[in-house]
Amino acid sequence: KVYDSLTSLPSRNYDFIIVGGGNAGAVISSRLTENSRFTILLVEAGPDNEGVLELQVPGLQTSLNGTRYDWNYTTVPQTGLNGRTIDLPRGHVLGGSSSINGMVYTRGAADDYDAWARITGDPGWSWKRIFPYAKKHERWMAPVGGRNITGQYDPKVHGYSGNTHVSLRQTPAEPFDERLFQTTRELPEFPFSLDPNSGYPLGLSWTQSTIGNGERSSAATGYLSAPVRARPNLDILLNTQATRVLSTGPLGKQLDIRTVELAPRSGGTARKTLTASKELVLSAGVINSPQILMLSGIGDREHLSALGIKTILDLPAVGKDMPDHAINVVLWAANDTAPPPIDHVAALEEWKTSRSGPYTEHRRMQTLWSRIPSNSSIWQNETDPSSGKNAPHLELYFAGGPRTGAAIILLTPKSRGSVSLASSDPFTHPVIDLGYLTRPFDLKAIREGARLLQRFFSGPAWTGYVLAPITPDPETPAFDEFVRGRITTVFHPTGTTAMSRRGAKTGVLDPDLKVKGAKGLRVVDAGSIPFLPAGHTQAAVYILAERAADLIKSCVVESISPCIRSIFIQPLARITKYRTEWLS
Numbered sequence: 001k002v003y004d005s006l007t008s009l010p011s012r013n014y015d016f017i018i019v020g021g022g023n024a025g026a027v028i029s030s031r032l033t034e035n036s037r038f039t040i041l042l043v044e045a046g047p048d049n050e051g052v053l054e055l056q057v058p059g060l061q062t063s064l065n066g067t068r069y070d071w072n073y074t075t076v077p078q079t080g081l082n083g084r085t086i087d088l089p090r091g092h093v094l095g096g097s098s099s100i101n102g103m104v105y106t107r108g109a110a111d112d113y114d115a116w117a118r119i120t121g122d123p124g125w126s127w128k129r130i131f132p133y134a135k136k137h138e139r140w141m142a143p144v145g146g147r148n149i150t151g152q153y154d155p156k157v158h159g160y161s162g163n164t165h166v167s168l169r170q171t172p173a174e175p176f177d178e179r180l181f182q183t184t185r186e187l188p189e190f191p192f193s194l195d196p197n198s199g200y201p202l203g204l205s206w207t208q209s210t211i212g213n214g215e216r217s218s219a220a221t222g223y224l225s226a227p228v229r230a231r232p233n234l235d236i237l238l239n240t241q242a243t244r245v246l247s248t249g250p251l252g253k254q255l256d257i258r259t260v261e262l263a264p265r266s267g268g269t270a271r272k273t274l275t276a277s278k279e280l281v282l283s284a285g286v287i288n289s290p291q292i293l294m295l296s297g298i299g300d301r302e303h304l305s306a307l308g309i310k311t312i313l314d315l316p317a318v319g320k321d322m323p324d325h326a327i328n329v330v331l332w333a334a335n336d337t338a339p340p341p342i343d344h345v346a347a348l349e350e351w352k353t354s355r356s357g358p359y360t361e362h363r364r365m366q367t368l369w370s371r372i373p374s375n376s377s378i379w380q381n382e383t384d385p386s387s388g389k390n391a392p393h394l395e396l397y398f399a400g401g402p403r404t405g406a407a408i409i410l411l412t413p414k415s416r417g418s419v420s421l422a423s424s425d426p427f428t429h430p431v432i433d434l435g436y437l438t439r440p441f442d443l444k445a446i447r448e449g450a451r452l453l454q455r456f457f458s459g460p461a462w463t464g465y466v467l468a469p470i471t472p473d474p475e476t477p478a479f480d481e482f483v484r485g486r487i488t489t490v491f492h493p494t495g496t497t498a499m500s501r502r503g504a505k506t507g508v509l510d511p512d513l514k515v516k517g518a519k520g521l522r523v524v525d526a527g528s529i530p531f532l533p534a535g536h537t538q539a540a541v542y543i544l545a546e547r548a549a550d551l552i553k554s555c556v557v558e559s560i561s562p563c564i565r566s567i568f569i570q571p572l573a574r575i576t577k578y579r580t581e582w583l584s
């Protein structure tokens with residue numbers, strides 16, 4: 001059942017409380033309630049997604065930033081960007097950022113997940129082992145209109161019975177696309193890649209999106225559909241903000257944290273605490289999960305005491321080491337005409353009446369996934385930050401017309417940002433620093449992206465089409481200033497509560513996503529990701545959350561009474577855990 005306010009929630013005991021009904025939290029709530037013996041409360045700060053047209057229509061995506069469905073965060077002035085600030089939207093609605101995002105569907109490279117396994121020491125995070133989860137969450141769909149898509153994707157790497165709809169755009173290849181694909185036949189540096197989601201994305205590929213039947217597929221539509229909401233063991237509490245997690249009572253030497261403090265999202269001093277009998281899971285996202293931890297006294301002792309917050313767990317890595325993907329557009333004047341403008345009233349009407357037309361798609365452009373060449377001068381004094389030789393450094397997505405070019409996304413930044421508290425008031429936005437361009441590699445790598453585009457557009461396919469550069473020459477100092485003045489976020493921060501090896505002094509979570517040094521508390525969201533994938537992040541979060549749900553299910557026997565556990569259950573749990581971790 002769905003409750004609109006904290007005061008309307010009836011008194012009930014829950015086995016699990018999940019904080020944040022976003023990309024990860026929706027998956028976990030949905031999967032845990034598959035077991036009718038578990039009772040689950042999902043707490044979401046934002047409103048319901050249901051019935052909101054803007055959240056359904058792919059073509060209306062850009063109207064969502066800055067609305068009530070967005071936390072409306074802004075960074076501090078960025079030292080690498082001449083003091084500019086950047087808006088950083090985050091979903092504030094059921095489905096979280098998956099309800100407002102750009103719907104691009106990319107899993108990243110196999111090497112990225114192997115890096116997760118290496119960093120955490122848990123082979124369960126390797127590409128080979130998480131690939132079944134990538135298929136499990138996905139339901140591949142035909143594009144709107146059912147055009148022939150043979151040769152535009154690899155059927156073998158997709159899932160067909162999962163929760164998240166994924167499809168190619170409705171529009172067949174246009175003349176500009178034909179030039180792009182011609183280049184893959186003419187210039188060996190830029191091969192065609194059949195499917196960017198195979199784990200081996202390098203090359204030019206058709207862009208896939210989390211759209212099905214012309215509608216956005218979010219974690220809310222996919223995992224919290226009407227039949228899931230009707231499960232008697234799931235309560236969803238909206239418009240309610242978790243302000244802190246609290247110690248439920250010491251258990252042996254470890255802190256036991258299963259209690260959460262809640263407040264109406266509208267603010268004020270009213271608070272209510274609830275305790276999960278089994279586990280508390282924070283899925284409040286890369287900004288808000290570390291904020292909740294720090295407000296609770298879990299974080300860097302020095303930072304917390306400066307704000308008068310008593311430290312209950314000194315974990316200096318909370319909120320630190322946050323990478324993000326930055327984006328910068330490079331343009332040429334071209335011998336082309338602008339596409340006819342969309343008639344927005346007609347497009348919306350067409351979408352409403354037949355789920356067809358231009359509003360059924362969002363990002364239409366094809367994407368090039370590239371490595372910086374091994375003979376580039378950049379490697380004379382920079383180490384390679386990518387996860388492996390099959391992982392791209394750069395993503396370039398193209399747009400045609402009289403101003404032709406591509407958006408360059410740096411997938412492997414060396415700069416790191418952070419989230420810290422501005423105040424001990426839970427309603428005050430935290431301090432967000434994306435740390436853009438604070439490491440020299442990043443600007444050099446974006447310059448490499450611009451050079452790469454020059455090589456791409458020098459192919460025969462572009463003769464007579466590409467005329468003259470509009471944006472500064474990458475070989476001039478003006479290029480650096482151009483980038484510092486324009487670069488912005490592509491919304492993929494991760495790592496603020498990252499997993500690391502069990503027993504490691506770095507990181508915040510153990511490889512099973514449990515907070516180090518505590519019992520009963522996990523964090524599962526983009527912040528848990530220990531290595532930023534070379535792709536847009538929602539697929540990685542779906543994959544992470546699907547495995548997290550299995551890890552939680554497999555561990556639950558551990559919270560049964562210690563006495564019963566030690567006699568009967570523990571030996572069985574060890575076998576189950578061993579089987580889940582190493583044999584599945």
Ligand SMILES: Cc1cc2nc3c(=O)[nH]c(=O)nc-3n(C[C@H](O)[C@H](O)[C@H](O)COP(=O)(O)OP(=O)(O)OC[C@H]3O[C@@H](n4cnc5c(N)ncnc54)[C@H](O)[C@@H]3O)c2cc1C
Pocket residue numbers: 019020021022023024025043044045046065089090091092093094095096097098100101102103104105106240241242243283284285286288289292490491492493524525526527535536537538539541
């Ligand atoms: C504008 C935008 C465009 C993007 N475009 C793409 C794209 O095209 N492709 C792609 O792959 N990725 C994209 N991303 C990134 C991707 O959507 C996110 O990385 C991913 O969805 C994050 O999932 P999450 O579960 O970590 O957090 P979220 O999905 O953000 O979920 C966190 C949830 O917790 C709730 N919450 C927060 N604090 C509290 C609290 N204290 N109490 C209760 N609830 C709380 C939030 O309201 C939210 O619902 C985009 C993101 C944005 C914002």
